Amino acid sequence: MSDNVPIDKNIIDAAIKELHVDMTRASIREVNRLISVLENRTGLRFIRMEFGIPGLKTDRIAIEAEIEALKNLDVANQYAPFDGVPVLKEAASEFIKAFLDLDIPPSCCIPTNGSMQGCFISMAIAGHRKASAGKILFLDPGFPVNKLQAVVLGLQSLSLDFYDCRGGRLLAKLEEILEGGEIGGVLWSSPNNPTWICLTESELEGIGSLLTRYDVLGIEDLAYFAMDFRQDYGRPYCPPFQPTVARYTDNYITLISSSKMFSYAGQRVAIAAISPVLMEQKSADLLPFFRTDRIGHAFIHGGMYSTTAGVAESPQYGLTALFRAATAGKLDFISPLKEYARRAEFMKKVFLRNGFHLVYDNDAGIPLADGFYFTVAYPGMDGNELLLALIHYGISAITLLTTGSSRAEGLRICVSITGQDQFEDLEQRLQKFQIDHPVR
Amino acid sequence: MSDNVPIDKNIIDAAIKELHVDMTRASIREVNRLISVLENRTGLRFIRMEFGIPGLKTDRIAIEAEIEALKNLDVANQYAPFDGVPVLKEAASEFIKAFLDLDIPPSCCIPTNGSMQGCFISMAIAGHRKASAGKILFLDPGFPVNKLQAVVLGLQSLSLDFYDCRGGRLLAKLEEILEGGEIGGVLWSSPNNPTWICLTESELEGIGSLLTRYDVLGIEDLAYFAMDFRQDYGRPYCPPFQPTVARYTDNYITLISSSKMFSYAGQRVAIAAISPVLMEQKSADLLPFFRTDRIGHAFIHGGMYSTTAGVAESPQYGLTALFRAATAGKLDFISPLKEYARRAEFMKKVFLRNGFHLVYDNDAGIPLADGFYFTVAYPGMDGNELLLALIHYGISAITLLTTGSSRAEGLRICVSITGQDQFEDLEQRLQKFQIDHPVR
Numbered sequence A, B: 001m002s003d004n005v006p007i008d009k010n011i012i013d014a015a016i017k018e019l020h021v022d023m024t025r026a027s028i029r030e031v032n033r034l035i036s037v038l039e040n041r042t043g044l045r046f047i048r049m050e051f052g053i054p055g056l057k058t059d060r061i062a063i064e065a066e067i068e069a070l071k072n073l074d075v076a077n078q079y080a081p082f083d084g085v086p087v088l089k090e091a092a093s094e095f096i097k098a099f100l101d102l103d104i105p106p107s108c109c110i111p112t113n114g115s116m117q118g119c120f121i122s123m124a125i126a127g128h129r130k131a132s133a134g135k136i137l138f139l140d141p142g143f144p145v146n147k148l149q150a151v152v153l154g155l156q157s158l159s160l161d162f163y164d165c166r167g168g169r170l171l172a173k174l175e176e177i178l179e180g181g182e183i184g185g186v187l188w189s190s191p192n193n194p195t196w197i198c199l200t201e202s203e204l205e206g207i208g209s210l211l212t213r214y215d216v217l218g219i220e221d222l223a224y225f226a227m228d229f230r231q232d233y234g235r236p237y238c239p240p241f242q243p244t245v246a247r248y249t250d251n252y253i254t255l256i257s258s259s260k261m262f263s264y265a266g267q268r269v270a271i272a273a274i275s276p277v278l279m280e281q282k283s284a285d286l287l288p289f290f291r292t293d294r295i296g297h298a299f300i301h302g303g304m305y306s307t308t309a310g311v312a313e314s315p316q317y318g319l320t321a322l323f324r325a326a327t328a329g330k331l332d333f334i335s336p337l338k339e340y341a342r343r344a345e346f347m348k349k350v351f352l353r354n355g356f357h358l359v360y361d362n363d364a365g366i367p368l369a370d371g372f373y374f375t376v377a378y379p380g381m382d383g384n385e386l387l388l389a390l391i392h393y394g395i396s397a398i399t400l401l402t403t404g405s406s407r408a409e410g411l412r413i414c415v416s417i418t419g420q421d422q423f424e425d426l427e428q429r430l431q432k433f434q435i436d437h438p439v440r
Helices: A009-018 A028-042 A060-072 A086-100 A114-128 A144-152 A167-179 A201-213 A276-280 A284-290 A295-308 A313-327 A334-352 A383-391 A420-436 B009-018 B028-042 B060-072 B086-100 B114-128 B144-152 B167-179 B201-213 B276-280 B284-290 B295-308 B313-327 B334-352 B383-391 B420-436
Strands: A109-112 A135-140 A157-161 A183-189 A217-222 A252-257 A270-274 A373-377 A411-414 B109-112 B135-140 B157-161 B183-189 B217-222 B252-257 B270-274 B373-377 B411-414
Touching (some): A086 A109, A109 A295, A114 A144, A114 A217, A114 A252, A114 A284, A114 B295, A135 A144, A144 B284, A157 A167, A167 A183, A167 A201, A270 A276, A270 A295, A284 B144, A295 B114, A334 A373, A334 A420, A383 A411, B114 B135, B114 B183, B114 B270, B135 B144, B135 B167, B270 B276, B270 B295
Parallel strands (some): A135 A183, B135 B183
Antiparallel strands (some): A109 A270
16 A cells, blocks of 8 residues: 555645645644545545544444333433433442542533533633633643534633653642732643653652642543553442542542543543542622522533533433443453553554654653554654655644644654554555655 | 422422522523422422423424434435535525515525524624624523523623503514614514514514614514414415515525424424525624624624534435425424413413413403413513422413513413323312412
8 A cells, every 4th residue: 555655745745625624733633634635636544633532433322221211211301310311320429439549429420522521621620710810731742622622611721741750740830830820720630631651650650739729620530530540440349540630639620521431432421539528618709600609500500501501411311321330340441441452563663673662761761651642753743744744644633732742843643443354554554754854 | 289388398398409490580491300309308399380381292294304314325434514505594484474474585595493593693793783783682582592692702782571561552662672772783572572462464564664774783582483373374375475574675594493383393403594684784783703704604604604514414405305294295293282272271271260360461452362472471470480380289380571572560371291191180289379479
């Protein structure tokens, strides 16, 4: 297949122009659209690593539970409770006990239309809980759409980059920023999209105590729950447990996504686990935006009710079944996910032996886990040049710049939909790329 | 059953205190919760008219299409396109041609998580399209949560009450307000929640031309699509068609809900039909909030993507099947809904013969249609007093004050879940109420 690359420059330039893609800041969706057009026009199957979508099937347990709810529970005609179906709230609370070792009652487990909605509402609350502290701090790099959410909410944001900044250094920098008093919320994901670094227990402990000391809300996006495969987080009620800031502060909203963990992205259902202390906490500054001063009420009534009137009901039963099966030890949801690690291990090596290097290249001094993403760069090129050059070789990704990274040289590589059948193509295309782009 | 009423005042007072309900401004949800507690404690089954929920079943067509999608289309694991599944967009466009006689291409038909989300995003766009015109005008009374949405979005709002203000008078008042230049969007529902008045074609024509003249966005919430049962709007491609402002301006977003029309509220899927002209229109003032100046892109990328990353996929197939069946003339979705009209006709009479009168008592000079809601008052009591008094008789509703009405004396009555089996109770309880509350 490497005969077909590089693709004729004119074809690519024409498509970029036609679709109005600004290659200095192309979003995931724009790259996605461009590549689809190029695949159509050239007949070449790209190695698509731009989009972080699940590449595995949803377990039958969820599908069958949804069908059962549709057939026998009459879920379609009536609004579900806006704070979630009671069985899901209970199953979520028990799942959290089993896999996070936390006691969060069902009333504090709120189903959302994906963690996207959980992040959106959490940021709205974080930005208005204290009138004097309306900015969001992103621990970066991160999920590009979180930045868009802050923009849509009219909230200003700051960025603290993990690069060269872990452990004590991370905490010192964080404290320096929080001391300023203008931050209402701190948002991060761990395992991290896009670097796949994983915050350690001691980092989370430090972050938690800073959140408490400066009374700032922590928004912990567990989009890749239990996917640090160096540890076995998959045994219910047994240590080790998925690390979480919730162990170290009461100022947290922890978002538990089903999209990657259960490959259940299409039905848009996740859980926002709200600290029981925060749930009942009052802040008069919330009143003008939520007509209530209670944070829990603001999340449910001001947030869930006013944006979507809750979550579609049958997916809530699907997620209930998945949580219950995992908690009962009847669903090993980790093993299928390890396919991503196998892909990452192989694909990383292919990049490294063809002249690339990792940008975020270690995890607080130890080797990175293999997971959903990793980050690469190529000598003498910045990220925008590299992305455009790789597209000529039938390879797509997104730049680290769009993830809020300070490292202009890098790309994010997502392994999720690149199966073994494309490994040889990847190797050949990167070889050809390296030959055509000799490093001075 | 009237032996059990009035309920002991102490029981009601205790529950109100316990639940922290402010009876001077109790929301739908608060009344709902209070009544559930009272039913539990007293054993009395209330006549519950506070909550506008569908009382009918969803047609099997939708259920079967969802099951088919879950079983055979692999919809659960992958994100649906954020602008909607193509078959739904096409089916929506064709449904709109058949029942509204409008040409709106599939690209302008955006699935949302209920019209709630459609209203939320539309208001966000209306409030930021022109920096100088950030306020929302509600044609009132209306759905209370729309006001909450404006609050959550940080948008100021104004109200124009239909009471005593229809036809030319409505248009004159509307023009007076739009002339001021501070209104970015006008939102209304027709048939109207809670009064069940229906805007006439000439009113819609006038509103449309004012929206065009003052360049203001019209947000038309067709929550009760085709439910003015005085007309037969249920024959595809045949007049009469559901009246819509879209016939008279390019400045519209029309929200087509499936919740009441198809009794499909539980699966949270609706369509926002955006004017093709508006879809491509640019406004630089949108940039700081949506990172794009195109309205259509702002709706999809800034709105749908950043709040929920689209709509759950199986419900999109359910709605596709309903639209297709209705468009093909194979699903008579109107006839089952006429049950609401039969209930309204009877229940209105019961209220009227027991000393009540209608608040909004005519529809631009002709009798009101019978539908989902009507409005009542009782001599010598304001709405808050009346609601509290009726609760003692096992009857619940919400006050018109919470709907933005200027008529402090009224209540909104929703007929949807009061079946014939409760008609006798209603009559007896209202008789008792009237005897106990003689009009001076």
